[in-house]
Amino acid sequence: MIEIHLILLFMIAAAVIAVEVKDLLSSIIAVGGVGIGLCMAFLVLKAPDLAIMQLVVEILSLIILIRATIRKDVPFSVSGRWVFNTTSTVIFLAVFLFAAYIALKTVHQFGSPEMRVLRTYLEEAFPLTGSLNIVEAIAINFRAIDTLGEATAIFAAVIGVLAIARKSARRKE
Amino acid sequence: MKRMGNTEDRGMTLIIKTVTRITLGFILLYGIYIAVSGHVEPGGGFAGGVIVALSLVHVMLAFGKEAALNRLHASGLRVILGLSTLVFLTIVVLGFRCRGLVSEIIIPICQAVITASALFAIFVALVLLSKKDRDAEEGK
Amino acid sequence: MISYMLCLVLFSVGLYCILRKRNVxxxxxxxxxxxxxxxxxxVLLGYRTHGRSPIYAIDQEIKSMVDPLxxxxxxxxxxxxxxVTxxxxxxxIRIYERYGTFDITKITKLKG
Known part of the structure; x- marks a missing residue:
């Protein structure tokens, strides 16, 4: 699987650029690069539903982030204790990656998942639900409560945004 | 800066408006197609809803805020949104085994309507918020 | 294994950004x-080598699909x-409107 490694390296490079560049607009466009890389990775990993979803969601969040940050270019600030903060963060991340490496040894090998529960889904999806796309069958028929929770989360986000943007709160200084 | 403030209200240039007028129907149709054909092909209700919301955002960016909001009938949209939410909630909570027409057409359409209206509402709220902010900034 | 570790490196890049940067x-x-x-x-956990995407076709075996769950x-x-985004x-946007900056250290100083 050399192609998934290449796509992951591209995503890491785009993420580092997005984190380190000083212009906010360039940073957001680099995040768009990470999202497009994720879309390609989903296509390589045989998940076309997720690729479509990731592409459209990426475009929408990119538009809204650009609307939020346009003409608000603030200067980059460097704090006083630069060495201490960076050193402690890097040490923490090293410990995190080491622990993750130990934990990942217990996970199954890449490319051979254990599909005990899934065999039922795979074999009975078409006879029970009549849908050819098994991902949609799971999302709508077998796990419809998950989808209901998803819609609830979207409504919660709408309520939160409208509560933040309402007029009476804005007038108060 | 001043020129950008004007383009926010009146929309973009004539070329973009013409192209938007041509492509709007195709984008809406593609969103509905993605939502409805989710059971035989890759796609699904939420992806279709996001595409429909993107077409509305497209109109709003091209024509300006006023023209886009005048095209929408708010009361009818409110009825459709409430109805689709109620249908979705009823199907899921009652929990009958849905197949055929219900699971292939009705639930994806409900998902698409919910997602599109919610995301477009968030976009409108954010645009109005940042526009008030910009006006206050220029006033100072 | 290399794919898992690269994915976690990507995760730690985001974590470094949250811990270290001051811009909202x-x-x-x-x-x-x-x-x-x-x-x-x-998605990496559910991948199967030489697997197919989880959509039924005419002639295929169930066992060769990737994980749809x-x-x-x-x-x-x-x-x-x-x-969440x-x-x-x-x-x-509200923070910028109230304090005039995106810097999280200046927000606490201007309060009051």
Whole structure:
């Protein structure tokens, strides 16, 4: 699987650029690069539903982030204790990656998942639900409560945004 | 800066408006197609809803805020949104085994309507918020 | 194994951004990168070598498909990540309007 490694390296490079560049607009466009890389990775990993979803969601969040940050270019600030903060963060991340490496040894090998529960889904999806796309069958028929929770989360986000943007709160200084 | 403030209200240039007028129907149709054909092909209700919301955002960016909001009938949209939410909630909570027409057409359409209206509402709220902010900034 | 570790490196890039940067928009970007890495890790766990995408066709075997359950879970997770990003953007715009800056250290100083 050399192609998934290449796509992951591209995503890491785009993420580092997005984190380190000083212009906010360039940073957001680099995040768009990470999202497009994720879309390609989903296509390589045989998940076309997720690729479509990731592409459209990426475009929408990119538009809204650009609307939020346009003409608000603030200067980059460097704090006083630069060495201490960076050193402690890097040490923490090293410990995190080491622990993750130990934990990942217990996970199954890449490319051979254990599909005990899934065999039922795979074999009975078409006879029970009549849908050819098994991902949609799971999302709508077998796990419809998950989808209901998803819609609830979207409504919660709408309520939160409208509560933040309402007029009476804005007038108060 | 001043020129950008004007383009926010009146929309973009004539070329973009013409192209938007041509492509709007195709984008809406593609969103509905993605939502409805989710059971035989890759796609699904939420992806279709996001595409429909993107077409509305497209109109709003091209024509300006006023023209886009005048095209929408708010009361009818409110009825459709409430109805689709109620249908979705009823199907899921009652929990009958849905197949055929219900699971292939009705639930994806409900998902698409919910997602599109919610995301477009968030976009409108954010645009109005940042526009008030910009006006206050220029006033100072 | 290398794929898992690269995915975690991507996650730690986002974590570094959250822990170290002072700009609110940069923090939102870091949260987005962590979300991408988490979604990708789920899909990597469900991949099968020489597998097919989970859509029925005429002549095929059930055993050769990739895992559809993780893809269904990630389908939920993408929408949740979008909602979180939109809410954070709204909060960031309010912060800029109230304090005139995106810097999180100056926000506490200007309060009062």
């Amino acid at each position: 928009i940069k923090i939102i970007i870091g949260i987005g990168i962590m979300e991408y890495a988490a979604n990708l890790f789920f 993780t893809q269904s879970v990630v389908l939920t997770g993408i929408v949740l990540g979008l909602s 939109l809410l954070l953007v709204a909060i960031a």
